[in-house]
Amino acid sequence: MIKFKDKSIKYKLTAIITMTSTIALLFASSAFLIAEFALSRRSMEKELSILAEVIGTNCSAALLFDDRDSAVETLSAVKAVPHIISATVYKKDGRPFAGYNAVRTGHTIARVDLRSVEPGYRGPENGYRFYNGYLDVCREIVLDSEIIGVVHLKSGLKELYARLMWHGIFCGIITSVSLILAYFISSRLQGMFSKPILHLARTMGEVSAVRDYTLRANKFCDDELGDLIDGFNDMLEQIRQRDEKLKLTQFSIEHSGDAAFWISRGGRFFYVNNEACSYLGYSCEELLAMRMADIDPEITEKNWPVFWETSKQRKSHTAEARHRRKDNSLVPVEIANNFLEFQGNEYVCVFARNIEDRKRMEAQLQKAEKMEAIGTLAAGVAHDLNNILSGVVSYPELLLMDMPEDSIFKEPILKIQKSGQKAAAIVQDMLTLARRGVAIADIVNLNDMVSDYFRSTEYEKLKSFHPKVRFKTDLAEDLLNISGSPVHLSKTVMNLISNAAEAMPAGGEVSIRTANRYVDHPISGYDTVSEGEYAVLNVADTGIGISVDDLEKIFEPFYTKKVMGRSGTGLGMSVVWATLKDHRGYIDIHTAEGAGTQFALYFPVTRQALEKREARFVLERFTGCEKILVVDDVRVQREIASRMLIKMGYDVRSVPSGEMAIEYVKEAPVDLLVLDMIMEPGIDGLATYRRILDIWPRQKAIIASGFSETDRVREALRLGAGAYVKKPYTLENIVKAVRYELDRQA
Structure with a gap:
């Protein structure tokens, strides 16, 4: 049975209200019945007392004259009151004088002791008592202040009890109805x-x-x-x-890019997040069954207590470590150790950040800084070499112009010229390595670069060194054009094919393919290729492949395993890398030792059309008689440029500095300036050109330098200079630039 305290609150409220109402009604009914009973008794006693007084008054004459019949007649009047059982009049001495009995009409002969009528009665006096279901009332009969008798009335209580019973029944009915109403109302109002x-x-x-x-x-x-x-x-x-x-x-924490480990005192993992599972390759359940010593080679079961105490003392510290993955590989991480107390327990909270990419980028940055340092050195050397080589490259060309065809000196001079040109090519490689402003303004097609190489003497020479190597091309007919430098791109193609042939000493196949490719999401490889549209050059071989160590150094300057005397300067792949970066391209490499290598070069495409190729150089088309001022701080360079232009019929003057050039044009205007960009000491070519433009705003000029194109060269071109000529001078490049600029409409 469910205890009352376990009942529903709805039941309890109804029950409490009902029980409270019941108790209140019972108390009220009881009080009413008790009060009614008391009042009824008092009323009955008062009624009988009055009746007794009336009877006594009416019987006083009968007692005085001893007229019993008159007294009996007076007493017989009480028969109108049903509940009176008897009425008796006693004389002063206590003897009965007359009486009435409701059961038997007549005189009461028995002597009545009035003292028994009221307990404590002391002679003739008024009084009443309720005794054995009756009410006895005595009243003295007084005449002229003298007691002459006593009236005694005896009444039954049935009428009183009947009235009380009906009152009780009425109260019970009222109480029951009230309780029903209370239950009904409480069951509704308790809501x-x-x-x-x-x-x-x-x-x-x-x-x-x-x-x-x-x-x-x-x-x-x-x-x-x-x-x-x-x-x-x-x-x-x-x-x-x-x-x-x-x-x-x-x-x-769960989706943090850093792995989180909570480790208990025993070294066991208490909590790990998603990243911890992801970069280590374990499931959460697997890691939670492991210890820190299982993933950190530096921590063992023996030195774990030392690690715990150290963490406890230091509270928080950071360090670099290596964690062991599920595949047993090691990954570099940066960890932050924090000693924590939580809910009475001690933990070491370790946040580990995978720094593989950062380490790789740091290595790439170091490599880039190394390349930059070597490039800076190479640029300085190249500039000086260009000045030295000018005589070796340019003077033979001037000598050959005046030399008879059958001269015995012609062949030696040609050899001197060819050697100078080879040296100049190496200098250009060094400038490319320095990445000093390779111009990529020309519209070219990679298919033309490949085709031109296979028609070159370099290709014939390569085949002679590697007769067992086969060459295969697969060039896309719809290959898109790119913006680039034909010279540098041709050298890139040559270096890649030469490298592929060198990788197959026993023979094999080199395949060259071109294709268009749209990259819709970044491709992670040797480089990360960004989204965009590219013309892709693939050069693959079936050779010995590249080892991991060699792959890390393959683009470093002067690193080579080729045979010296053929193409072993060590700059070939460095030039490929520098050229690719100057063209804002990317490279990807797939290789395995013994399984060959594939280089994929990605060049951003352009929708511009190819320009028509110029016809063969004809010297006579570039003659003239205009006045030209050559400005160069190196005497040999001034002489070479002046002699070449004089040969073509021009009126040439030369000065060794920018300041002198300004003073010259103030006095004698010229048709064209040939300005060296770098002149020391004093102002350079750009500053000189600016000041001359202040004097002659429409002054024409061309810029010459042993360096590749720089920002200052481009600024001079923006101001109005017509062309940029690289040193060492050749007759073709300087006379073309001069004639084109003189013919150009201002």
Whole structure:
């Protein structure tokens, strides 16, 4: 049986109200019946006392004259009162004088002791008593202040008890009806109290079941129950906010880019996040069954206590470490150790960040800085070499122009010229390596670069060194054009094919393919290829492949395993790398030792059309008679340029500095300036050209330098200079530039 305290609040409220009403009604009914009983007794006693006084007054004459019949007649009047059983008149001495009995009419002969009528009776005096279900009333008969007798009335109490019984029945009926009404009304009105409480209980149950702290209890009133519901809703809001913060914290940790490990005193993982599982290759369950010593080679079961105590003392510190993956490979990580106390337990919280990419980028940065340092050195050397080589490259050309065809000196001079040109080519490689402003303004097609190479003497020479190597091409007919430098791109093609042939000492196949490719998402390889549209040059071989160590150094300057005397300067692949970067391209390499190598070069495409190739150089087309001023700080360079232009019929003057050039043009205007960009000491070519433009705003000029094109060269071209000529001079490049600029409409 369910105890009352375990009943529903609805049942309890109804029961309490009903029981309270019952007790109150019973108490009221009892009080009413008791009061009614007392009042009825008092009323009955008073009624009989009055009747006794009346009878005594009426019988006083009968007692005085001893007229018993008259007294009996007076007493017989009490028969009108049904509940009176007997009425007796006694003389002063206590002897009965006359009487009436409701059961038997007649005189009462028995002597009545009046003292037995009222307990404590002391002679003839007034009195009453309720005794054995009767009411006895005695009243003295007084005449002229003298007691002459006593009237005694005896009444039954049945009428009193009957009236009380009907009152009790009435009260019972009223109480029963009231209780029914109380139960009905309470069962209806208890909802005012139970409904908010039951709704609150249901809301609590829903919140507990679904853990949804956005639920709220409805407020039905503004009393204490309303305050209770407000307090409950406020508590839910606080829990919701705390839960949101906890969820955000938990989500942040679970989806953090850093791995998180909570480690107990014994070295076992207490908690790991998703990133920890991801970069180590374990499932969460697997990691939670492991220890820190299982993933960190530097930590063992023996030195773990030392690590724990160190972490406890230092509280927080960072370091670099290596973690062992599931496949047994090691990954570099940066770790932050934090010693924490949580709910009475101690933990080491380790946040580990995978720094593989950072280490790789640091290595690439070091390599780039190394390349930059070597390039800076190479650029300085190249500039000086260009000045030295000018005489070796340019003077033979001037000598050959005046030399008879059958001269015995012609062949030696040609050899001197060819050697100078080879040296100049190496200088250009060094300038490319320095990445000093390779011009990529020409519209070219990679197919033409490949085709031109296979028609060159370099290709014939390569075949002679590697007769067992086969060459195969697969060039896309719809290959898109690119913006680039034909000279550097041709050298890139030559270096890649030469490298491929060198990788097959026993023979094999070199395949060269071109294709269009659209990259819709970054491709991770040797380089990360960004989204875009590219013309791709693939050069693959079936040779010995490239080892991991060699792959790391393949683009370093002067690193080579080729045979010296053929193409072993060590700059070939460095030039490929520098040229590719100058063309804003990317490279990817696929190789394996013994399985060959494939280089894929990605060049951004352009929609511009190819320009028509110029016809064969004809010297006579570039003659003239205009006045030209050559400005160069190196005497040999001034002489070479002047002699070449004089040979073509021009009126040439020369000065060794920019300041002197300014003073010259003030006095004698010229048709064209040939300006060296770098002149020391004094102002350079750009500053000189600016000042001359202040004097002659339409002054024409060409820029010459032993360096590749720089920002200052491009600024001079923007100001109006017509062309940029590289040193060492050749007759073709200088006279073309001069004639084109003189013919150009200002």
